[in-house]
Amino acid sequence: MTFASILIQLLNGLAAAASLFLVSAGLSLIFGVTRIVNFAHGSLYMLGLYGAYTLIQALGRTPLGFWSAVLLAALLVGLAGVLIEVLILRRIYRAPELFQLLATFAVVLVIKDIALFVWGAEDLVGPRAPGLGMAVEILGKRIPAYDLLLIAIGPVVLAALWLLLTRTRWGALVRAATQDREMVGALGVDQAKLFTSVFFVGSVLAGLGGALQIPREPANLELDLSVIADAFVVTVVGGLGSIGGAFLAAIIIGVAKAFCIGIGTVTWFGTEIVFSKLTLVVEFLIMALVLVVRPYGLLGRPQAAQRIATDPAPPLTAPSWKIAAIWLVLLVAVPLAADRYVTILLTDIFCFALFAVSLHFIMGPAGMVSFGHAAYFGLGAYAAGLLFKRAGLPMEAALVLAPLCAGAFAVVYGWFCVRLSGVYLAMLTLAFAQISWSIVFQWDSFTGGSNGVFGVWPSAWLADKTTYYYLALACCGAGIALLWRVLFSPFGFVLRAGRDSPLRAEAIGIDLRGFQWAAFVLVGALAGLAGAVYAFSKGSISPSAISIAQSTDGLIMVLLGGVETLTGPIAGAAIFTWLRDEVARRTEFWRAVMGLVILAIVLLFPQGLVGGLKALAARWRERPA
Amino acid sequence: MLTRNRFLAGTAALVALSMIGPAGAQAPIKIGELNSYKVFPAFLEPYKKGWELAVEEVNAAGGVLGRKIEIVSRDDNGNPGDAVRVAEELLSREGVAFLIGTFPSNVGLAVADFAKQRKVLFIAAEPLSDKIVWDSGNAYTFRLRTSTYMQTAMLISDAAKLNKKRWAIVYPNYEYGQSATAAFKKLLSARQPGVEFVTEQATPLGKIDAGAVAQALADAKPDAIFSSLFGADLAKFVREGQQRGLFKGVEVFNLLAGEPEYLDPLKEEAPEGWYVTGYPWSEIKTPEHTKFLNAYQAKYKDYPRLGSVVGYATIMSAVEAIRKAGSLDQDKLIAAMRGLTHMTPFGMIEYRAIDHQSTMGAYVGRIGVKDGKGYMKDWRFVDGKDALPSDAEVLKMRPKN
Amino acid sequence: MSGAVLQVEGLHKAFGGVQAVADVSFAVSAGEMLALVGPNGAGKSTCFNMLNGQLAPDHGIVRLDGRDIVGLRPSAIWRLGVGRTFQITATFASLSVRENVQMALYSHAGRLRSLLSRFGTAYRAEADGLLQQVGMLDQADRTCGVLAYGDLKRVELAMALANQPRLLLMDEPTAGMAPRERVALMELAAGLARKRAIAVLFTEHDMDVVFSQADRIIVLDRGQLIAGGTPEEVRANPAVRAVYLGGTH
Numbered sequence A: 001m002t003f004a005s006i007l008i009q010l011l012n013g014l015a016a017a018a019s020l021f022l023v024s025a026g027l028s029l030i031f032g033v034t035r036i037v038n039f040a041h042g043s044l045y046m047l048g049l050y051g052a053y054t055l056i057q058a059l060g061r062t063p064l065g066f067w068s069a070v071l072l073a074a075l076l077v078g079l080a081g082v083l084i085e086v087l088i089l090r091r092i093y094r095a096p097e098l099f100q101l102l103a104t105f106a107v108v109l110v111i112k113d114i115a116l117f118v119w120g121a122e123d124l125v126g127p128r129a130p131g132l133g134m135a136v137e138i139l140g141k142r143i144p145a146y147d148l149l150l151i152a153i154g155p156v157v158l159a160a161l162w163l164l165l166t167r168t169r170w171g172a173l174v175r176a177a178t179q180d181r182e183m184v185g186a187l188g189v190d191q192a193k194l195f196t197s198v199f200f201v202g203s204v205l206a207g208l209g210g211a212l213q214i215p216r217e218p219a220n221l222e223l224d225l226s227v228i229a230d231a232f233v234v235t236v237v238g239g240l241g242s243i244g245g246a247f248l249a250a251i252i253i254g255v256a257k258a259f260c261i262g263i264g265t266v267t268w269f270g271t272e273i274v275f276s277k278l279t280l281v282v283e284f285l286i287m288a289l290v291l292v293v294r295p296y297g298l299l300g301r302p303q304a305a306q307r308i309a310t311d312p313a314p315p316l317t318a319p320s321w322k323i324a325a326i327w328l329v330l331l332v333a334v335p336l337a338a339d340r341y342v343t344i345l346l347t348d349i350f351c352f353a354l355f356a357v358s359l360h361f362i363m364g365p366a367g368m369v370s371f372g373h374a375a376y377f378g379l380g381a382y383a384a385g386l387l388f389k390r391a392g393l394p395m396e397a398a399l400v401l402a403p404l405c406a407g408a409f410a411v412v413y414g415w416f417c418v419r420l421s422g423v424y425l426a427m428l429t430l431a432f433a434q435i436s437w438s439i440v441f442q443w444d445s446f447t448g449g450s451n452g453v454f455g456v457w458p459s460a461w462l463a464d465k466t467t468y469y470y471l472a473l474a475c476c477g478a479g480i481a482l483l484w485r486v487l488f489s490p491f492g493f494v495l496r497a498g499r500d501s502p503l504r505a506e507a508i509g510i511d512l513r514g515f516q517w518a519a520f521v522l523v524g525a526l527a528g529l530a531g532a533v534y535a536f537s538k539g540s541i542s543p544s545a546i547s548i549a550q551s552t553d554g555l556i557m558v559l560l561g562g563v564e565t566l567t568g569p570i571a572g573a574a575i576f577t578w579l580r581d582e583v584a585r586r587t588e589f590w591r592a593v594m595g596l597v598i599l600a601i602v603l604l605f606p607q608g609l610v611g612g613l614k615a616l617a618a619r620w621r622e623r624p625a
Numbered sequence B: 001m002l003t004r005n006r007f008l009a010g011t012a013a014l015v016a017l018s019m020i021g022p023a024g025a026q027a028p029i030k031i032g033e034l035n036s037y038k039v040f041p042a043f044l045e046p047y048k049k050g051w052e053l054a055v056e057e058v059n060a061a062g063g064v065l066g067r068k069i070e071i072v073s074r075d076d077n078g079n080p081g082d083a084v085r086v087a088e089e090l091l092s093r094e095g096v097a098f099l100i101g102t103f104p105s106n107v108g109l110a111v112a113d114f115a116k117q118r119k120v121l122f123i124a125a126e127p128l129s130d131k132i133v134w135d136s137g138n139a140y141t142f143r144l145r146t147s148t149y150m151q152t153a154m155l156i157s158d159a160a161k162l163n164k165k166r167w168a169i170v171y172p173n174y175e176y177g178q179s180a181t182a183a184f185k186k187l188l189s190a191r192q193p194g195v196e197f198v199t200e201q202a203t204p205l206g207k208i209d210a211g212a213v214a215q216a217l218a219d220a221k222p223d224a225i226f227s228s229l230f231g232a233d234l235a236k237f238v239r240e241g242q243q244r245g246l247f248k249g250v251e252v253f254n255l256l257a258g259e260p261e262y263l264d265p266l267k268e269e270a271p272e273g274w275y276v277t278g279y280p281w282s283e284i285k286t287p288e289h290t291k292f293l294n295a296y297q298a299k300y301k302d303y304p305r306l307g308s309v310v311g312y313a314t315i316m317s318a319v320e321a322i323r324k325a326g327s328l329d330q331d332k333l334i335a336a337m338r339g340l341t342h343m344t345p346f347g348m349i350e351y352r353a354i355d356h357q358s359t360m361g362a363y364v365g366r367i368g369v370k371d372g373k374g375y376m377k378d379w380r381f382v383d384g385k386d387a388l389p390s391d392a393e394v395l396k397m398r399p400k401n
Numbered sequence C: 001m002s003g004a005v006l007q008v009e010g011l012h013k014a015f016g017g018v019q020a021v022a023d024v025s026f027a028v029s030a031g032e033m034l035a036l037v038g039p040n041g042a043g044k045s046t047c048f049n050m051l052n053g054q055l056a057p058d059h060g061i062v063r064l065d066g067r068d069i070v071g072l073r074p075s076a077i078w079r080l081g082v083g084r085t086f087q088i089t090a091t092f093a094s095l096s097v098r099e100n101v102q103m104a105l106y107s108h109a110g111r112l113r114s115l116l117s118r119f120g121t122a123y124r125a126e127a128d129g130l131l132q133q134v135g136m137l138d139q140a141d142r143t144c145g146v147l148a149y150g151d152l153k154r155v156e157l158a159m160a161l162a163n164q165p166r167l168l169l170m171d172e173p174t175a176g177m178a179p180r181e182r183v184a185l186m187e188l189a190a191g192l193a194r195k196r197a198i199a200v201l202f203t204e205h206d207m208d209v210v211f212s213q214a215d216r217i218i219v220l221d222r223g224q225l226i227a228g229g230t231p232e233e234v235r236a237n238p239a240v241r242a243v244y245l246g247g248t249h
Ligand SMILES: Nc1ncnc2c1ncn2[C@@H]1O[C@H](COP(=O)(O)OP(=O)(O)OP(=O)(O)O)[C@@H](O)[C@H]1O
Pocket: C015, C018, C020, C038, C039, C040, C041, C042, C043, C044, C045, C046, C047, C087
């Protein structure tokens, strides 16, 4: 690369960083104060683009029209954020940790379908910014004038936010709440108002980030999820709640991507390295690296109290083996009574149930939330597929070895992850999942690349769907039983103890990390088993099994059922899978319907379905006779 | 206990729902269709309209084998695992005769493998992957749409004619982009020895950093560019490239960019002079197309996209296969599909017995801009059979079974 | 003082600019009750945290039975026979009182690594015995998350005792209790200390408790030891009176 191209790529990186910074700053603000992992933030960004597109058409392609449209769109998105906060999130602030994530996920589904309904499926290419449509020549290379403006907007917004946070009473409250939320409550500040205002500002930033992209990016329906992952990465790399950190991280990631592209293909020591392909994961590589070296991000500080407004986790009640036995008998009888498809759907549900229970094990009792649990599900599935297809092992052997392979990955990933806590830990698991995904996705000759592996079918004696149903029931049932058993063993108690008070655990001689690491490996292996059973039931396996979507599905299942109960994840897996199957068949706008159903559950049962039903049952029993 | 009762009730409902079996005897012939409607709505909404129109026409003409046809359509969520489950549901609960549909390659390939396992006919409508009929081809799977290789091959003669020495390549980083790139390099090198590929950019699907990519391509000082971008990536690339002067004095070839799905959103910024494959719907005057166009516009008050043609033709293939087979027996259907010829809006096509690929062609031309809109000019129709490799090559790629 | 269980020499710790502990040296011998007193922010808890490995001292030596334990993790120090309670209680909120104590007993016996056996079947009697001692047996089945503050302190003490400690570190063990209960609890600790030859180091703001239970007292002020000796000596020390007893506190 010549000096000129290095300079231009640097500017490209900075321009790309601008919007990323705005979105991430909003996310960081919201998370810092409310501790809500707001999935819907990307949807707000998307609405910013769509809103700006429509408003520019209405207000005209003049500089005045353009800029008023951009600002107006940002403000409207801010109002949408307020609406989400007031109508939904406010009702569930006291729900168990992360439960709000479920609500915001539902909002994502709803907004996506609303956008499809309102703006249609076609990409909407916005106009260039009036007066800034031309390019500026720098060292003989051309760069759009608008990009230079964006580069300037980043620091301006940073400065404005800094003033807002350091020079106003509101800012002082936000900073205090970011440090220690309970303290602010104690100071007698109206929390509801503070949260709403923070949501407004955060959402305006998301909307502005989106609206400003309209000359650079067509409004389309994929933006929500593609931007939310990036925004989380930036927020975490920068350090949660740190606006300056978000700025720094956005620049690092934006510039790193630009340079991966700029460097292109190079040959080092005879091997060809295609840097442009790294753009698929470079942000996650950076995040993994940063978190391993700095467990609280670049400019983040250890959270004063990880404790959120929630009460401590309630005690776990052991599963009733009698009820489990009844269920088992029922499930064994299903193929005799029901049609073939029920067994197929239930086979899926079994796999997801084990997947969800393994995730619950690590995020509930062990207190280590994983945003990348699909890594183990997917790697188990791939291990099964590759051992079967490439190594030529019999299907039975592949099924047995696959969990061990997934567990082996968990040995490596877990070793790093248990060194962190809270959202940082969660994001590191996500980073590892994405890195695994990108390798699987690109390693054509071995993993089949984006297509995946085919012809992964069970042996003849298991080929019949009913027989396979029993195999899945046996494998997943045994996996779940094992996890539950472990939960009530000394090992399981150590994990719960470590979640309740790491300080006390260490003080009574427990080397917590070792236990947590072992827990990672255990759940990794069992998620891998779920993946392997799944792979053989489908006959194929593709990278989507390791994708963020798969990880999110797991989280949704656990939260939907209720993270504080043992049977919750199973109920969540069953209901989520069944609902998706049912709803998708019945309506075209099935995503919105799913979203609304989840929202209804969230609002009616803030402890998840099983948790809520249990509470209801308890109230029923205690009512005066 | 309430919990348990609730669950039992849920299970009971599930079981009950599943017992609603297939309808009685002289019911319509059910065909199972699955696609990623919500993941790729821009392409699949027109596709759906296309097949709905075809079903209406077929049934108005009395159906096939004396029975009407009914499409049972499902959303596969763009996920191969879900797709296989949905396919199972279509076969075992809905009792469909066979399967059609799919869009992304990984879903298409997964369903193809499933069809092989279940020994049912599958007509892959949209997936472009070459593997679906070649490397991973199987006896039960047929593919309608002009494949990646074919579309690339269709552009080669124009590319070779220009005799440009330095080529830059940009492609979405997944199988479609990779195979397009591989095919292009192979075919062009064969036609034009000494051609040089000066840089290659693999961009994440849907997330291209267009400014940086345009700059990197410009730095390589290419004489020509081969791109397989589409959708939002294409729109971003076009805008950044134009603003940065990337395309000045450089010839650009872009697969698919002439399809209305991807060309129309560009509006007045459609890149003039690009060589593309696509669908100049307003200018095709063959009787078969005119008939289709009129019917489509009458029904939907909208013009067809390429997806509409694919959806329409898929139903035609399914119906003609049933007619030729004279029964819904899988072996007979497969036998009928092999070598099946029938009319489509793009003329006659044949499902080749050798690899189950249809010979559906595509339109090749250059992009022009008129009245603030992009269109295809200087276009010509290339028959699919002229864009396929030799039989010997095909046989080498396709597994024997 | 080679007979001392705990021997501390020249302990230092600074947080940024704040010198929390400066050049502190003292020793506790088996069966002895040593009170560490001082006004708020004097550095008492910081001292404790350095003794059980939670904080690394900037410099200084901590010897347990003659062995230097600086740099060991808290878990390792526990295994050497140190039990502690925290100023801000730390218990396992989702577990029952008995299970909390059983955790400590299992840990003491090195039996926590089992994956398949059922927790809670072993050491039940031992746990109940300890709970009886601290007066918590009647609440053994309650979850720690719902206990009153004073009761949590008792649970912590029972957990610390489960280790059959050589050294017991108690940071304000009676906070949250009624005056009469305080004396009773400290009498219990003192009795155990003597009977089992446990060295006890404790901090306490209630001077009645300190003067009635401690064998010796050391006084910390702004990180520095300013006095030490028997209760009578300390009571008479004018420096102590000035910074501490004579203050507004
Ligand atoms: N983690 C920390 N970071 C920064 N400063 C600290 C930290 N821990 C303690 N300090 C400071 O060190 C000094 C000593 O604190 P310490 O908690 O040891 O006092 P203490 O004697 O236990 O007080 P109290 O009677 O209130 O418990 C105080 O000024 C305190 O603010």
